[in-house]
Amino acid sequence: MRIRFKLDGQDVEVDVKHTDTLLKVLKDKIGVGSVNFGCGEGSCGACMVLINGRLRYSCLTLAGYVDGKEVTTVAGLARDGELSEIQKAFLENDAAQCGYCTPGMILTAKVLLEKNPTPSDEELFDALAGNLCRCTGYIPIINAIKSVAKR
Ligand code: FES
Ligand code: FES
DSSP: OEEEEEEEEEEEEEEETOOOOOHHHIIIIOOOOSOOOOOSSSSOOEEEEEEETTEEGGGGSSSGGGSSSSEEEEGGGTTBBBOEEEEEHHHHTOOOOSSSHHHHHHHHHHHHHHHHOOOHHHHHHHHHOOOOOOOSSSSHHHHHHHHHOOO
């Protein structure tokens, strides 16, 4: 089947199988570098994208589901070459080491701060429960998100 959707603001058309996941199509067919394959089973958050503004694991989403929809990866948060506030905050707070978890972390933080601009620590930890990081110990990530919340 052929599907059409917006990817980070650009129109995309691609042939997919009914069983293809969105993650497979983004990485293998379109060559997107701003999503990562981690567990492939909805446990790590490395593959997260926004679909019509809602957080989704692209490893658990069939590609056909996004036909006619809008998919945003972390790359789509920058505007005219300018990083978004949350992306800058991750850089400033050394919140990315290997960077594998970073796309999902940033998208999760963006959605959280849109809903709740001043989250408590508990709300932050709850929001990040679906995103695993093996490098940072989470503290720099929490600091980055809090720094945006303070602004
Ligand atoms: S690769 Fe999708 S949640 Fe881990
Ligand atoms: S920075 Fe390496 S997994 Fe999070």
